[in-house]
Amino acid sequence: MSRDRTPFYKRRSIQVAAVIVALPALALAWWLGSPLFIDRVVDEPFPLAAMAVVPDDMTAEEVEEIMLDAASTDTPADEEMPEMATTATSAAAGTTSPDTTAAPDGEAPATTMVDAAEPTTTVPPGPPTTLPPEPTGPVALASGNLMDADSFHQGSGQVVLYQLEDGSRIIRLEDIEVTNGPQLHVLLTPVHGLAGRDHLQEAGYVDLGALKGNIGSQNYEVPADYVIPDQLTLVIYCVPFHVVFTTAELA
Template identity: 45%
Template sequence: MGRVRAVLARPWAVGVLVVAVVAVGLGSYWFQPWKLWQDRTVTEALPGAVEPSAAPEKGGPGATSPTGSPTPSASAPAGPETLAGGELISHEHTTSGAVKLVRLADGSHVVRLENLDTSNGPDLRVWLTDAPVKEGRAGWHVFDDGEYVSLGRLKGNKGSQNYPLPADVDPARFSSVSIWCDRFDVSFGAAELARV
């Protein structure tokens, strides 16, 4: 007890202690090291994907009229169509999985991450970009150099998930997807979108 009083009696020691506590608090907030041990798995189905049915509906495709002839039916809307895709490569953190640019039946587009596996981290985003994907450290910081669209926060660092494109975004203008750490301006991983 006497030692604590002696330390607190020195003003410089109190100042150093306050600075150390503030530094640890700010460092913890900024780096969020606990996320390295926390995984969040998200499993989403592709929007508009239709499950095959066991039997045709009355009046639907494959149904027959009372005379036994096929009934005319309205053409079913086209299902989701993959326009481009690629495999994720690692940048700042080990990252794997597939990326697809998909046009849905209603004409809208989504970026789909499939079997994503990366580290959790602070302020992770999914970016659609026009930057080339480069391996190694050369590719860590290129995605904010050109044009990019943030599709929102990464929903989970593992699993399959969808990120809708805003209606005014032309997907043909973009060639890659990055899992981007906005806080530290670094790519965790990225994929080149090869047209199908």
């Protein structure tokens, strides 16, 4: 029976080298595979600053923080409502009062009408002309629901494109639940009926950033110079593996 005659220090070096190689490989495998078993829940509120006028000396983020603090504070109002003043008004009735003139003895007094009112015809006013009020606050431009890409990569929930009062636009993901994966990104592409990675690359897309969580509700800013196309699809895309996880056609 032959013995391993490799010097101990050489065997030790080989073991250390194997560990050095294995650790990054294991870390990479964990980074790529762990999202499949771990859910990330993110519940962002709809931006309150979207419905506010941002002062010149403040940012939207500062306004958002102040409004969130105010919304979480339940402070009763101490001021009482002012009493309404009661004003007694008297108007002339428009009726005529008789003027009795004294007559000589033995004659009946003469009664004359003063300021006799001529009869007038009242024309009822026509219906008021009302214009539809201009929309204030966020306006939904398009919406759709997430659909499964295949039997393994699945998604559900609502996607809405909003235009805010200041003209900016956001994508709002509402109550989504998506198969988790490594480095998922939110993309917008100008097509419907997306047929996979090659179709996405051919159509082109704009990247709104990394998916904040595979469960919950989130907001994503749309670039100011992005022109909304006639057909628009939101895509949740796995960057390392170039795989479409779920899509939502907005209309």
